[in-house]
Amino acid sequence: MRQILNEVTERIRERSAPTRKAYLQRIEETLKRARGSDRMGCANVAHAFAAMPENDKFRIIAEKAPHIGIVTAYNDMLSAHQPYEVYPAIIRDEARKHGATVQVAGGVPAMCDGITQGEPGMELSLFSRDVIAMSTAVALSHDVFDAALLLGVCDKIVPGLLIGALNFGHLPCVFVPAGPMSTGIDNTTKSKVREKFAQGLCDRDELLASESAAYHGAGTCTFYGTANSNQMLLEAMGLHVPGAAFVHPHDGMREALTRESVRTVLSNIQGRRFTPIGQLVDERVIVNAIVALLATGGSTNHCIHWVAVARAAGIIIDWSDFSKLSQDTPLLARVYPNGTADVNEFQNAGGPSFVIRELIEGGYMHADVSSVVIGGLRDFCKKPVMFDNELTWIDLPEESPDETIVRSPRKPFSASGGLRLLTGNLGRAVIKTSSVPEDRMIIEAPAIVFHAQEELLAAFERGELEKDFVAVVRFQGPRANGMPELHKLTPPLSVLQGKGFKVAIVTDGRMSGASGKVPAAIHVSPEALASGPISKIRTGDIIRLNAIVGTLNALVDQDQWNARSLQTMTEAERNNNGHGIGRELFGGMRGNVRSAEEGAVTWL
Ligand SMILES: O=C(O)[C@H](O)[C@@H](O)[C@H](O)[C@H](O)COP(=O)(O)O
Ligand code: SF4
DSSP states (O other), X not given: OOHHHHHHHHHHHHHHHHHHHHHHHHHHHHHTSOOHHHHSOHHHHHXXXXXXXXXXXXXXXXXXXXXXXXXXXXXXXXXXXXXXXXXXXHHHHHHHHTTOEEEEEEEOOOOOHHHHTTSGGGGGHHHHHHHHHHHHHHXXXXXXXXXXXXXXXXXXXHHHHHHHHHTTTTSOEEEOOOOBOOOOSOHHHHHHHHHHXXXXXXXXXXXXXXXXXXXXXXXXXXXXXXXXXXXHHHHHTTOSSTXXXXXXTTSHHHHHHHHHHHHHHHHHHTTSXXXXXXXHSOHHHHHHHHHHHHHTTOOTTHXXXXXXHHHHTTOOOOHHHHHHHHHHOOBOBOBTTSSSBOHHHHHHTTHHHHHHHHHHHTTSSOOSOOOXXXXXXXXXXXXEEEETTEEEEEEOOSSOSOTTTBOOTTSOSBSSOSEEEEEETTEEEEEEOTTSOGGGSEEEEEEEEESSHHHHHHHXXXXXXXXXXXXXXXXXXXXXXXXXXXXXXXXXXXXXXXXXXXXXXEESSBOOTTOOSSOEEEEEESOGGGTOGGGGOOTTOEEEEETTTTEEEEOOOHHHHHHOOOOOOOHHHHHHHHSSTTGGGGHHHHHHOOOGGGTTOSOO
């Protein structure tokens, strides 16, 4: 095991000792209880199973059959979640074959960030994670289950389901993915058409045709954004059936993998080994997830979400942990926006199994951890295949079959991981370096301050941005307006970067996991509305972003800087973010939310 891996894991263990101990004690207490149908009152039990077939009731109550709760994020809006419509029937059928019973415990909401990108709805996106966590708790609070299957793939849905499930840490849980969309037009072509449209070089019909050719069917979008980063991290945490992440929704093996998830969760109940999720997800498993994120240039959103996930298990991490691990974690995968390959090509080149094997063998990951399968994390280094109509796992080739997509630590794409912590007189921020061109890693240019992404887009339309500049887009933090992703700024800024201008974004907001080639210092904490120094910046100040050494500064005379007052949002700006699209309902979360570096949690 590498020294930094051990060092960071130990310091997290130390920092988390009191909260983790209390968390594990609560699980121990809960595990002492009798199972739901024996423990709860007759009326409770009768209500719980009233609508089940008579023989299922008999099996649960008299035969003590294992009872599985499904928490599902099915809806028709996310292409990634649409396949889940039929999953409960498959799960019920498989469970019955093994003498178990199933109920859909509840559904959770799921927002598609692609639909809300650049729209007011995006201001609900981050908070929807904790709504999903609460909805997971509402579902599992019926408290009659021996295990749970969690159906969700996209951005805030997996973190929300995981946070919710960790509040029922006494249950064995398995995540059930549904797989990626088949490849449409490639992501680079898609981005080029967007840049043409941003310059008025093509019309809306051409742009719509291009977007529809990219997003054309069921399954997760094929860029390596937050959704597919979720899948990578769940594999690295051992919470999937091994290798289940990136198999197409309508590939014959998909149903076999879903059925295997039922057998897997049952094997956790029926005594072969019992691994409740709250015990499985320990400090080493959280560190493994961070390493997997860094080694693949995953979504910057996980610098927020995984802090919240860890906290739900009593584990406290911060951006220094990500940064320290990043220094020693090699970049082993290049998947768009960190390269040109999409997630299907990544899977064909070896996918998560190849990356996990290489990281374990190189000592970059903890191998001695529990997982939902009996072989532990080493079982996640193999590839699932169908053989004689049976699901089995085979070893991957020793060498990478495509070194433009996946590599071993002996020849990494870069010696350090794809994310960096930035510090300086503007606070703390993160940047995804794995998709920034070498010659754009250091940007020093005058600031232009915006209080809304629409202001920047309008300035671009007026032709006012044809120069070197740093776009300071502030009052985009969680307290201000729910910390939306500002991914719509990528096409115009990419056009300007393509023209040779040195441009960057500095924001207390987020970018999409699919953003990347324009240097973006994001999640600036403290945010502007929390009196963060980002609110001192004036248009014209020189901003220096150095992603190589990890600094972000306003180059303003110290006395002047100290004398500066903090800018505030105007009444109109505050009103704009507080109403419409249901934003009124999220006022409590905006008022209670912690900083981005504290996971933007709303429940502490
Ligand atoms: O974090 C993410 O990965 C994004 O939120 C992603 O889920 C979202 O859908 C993007 O907006 C997709 O990219 P385009 O907007 O470029 O299609
Ligand atoms: S990856 Fe993003 S755009 Fe695609 S379905 Fe999921 S949330 Fe929507």
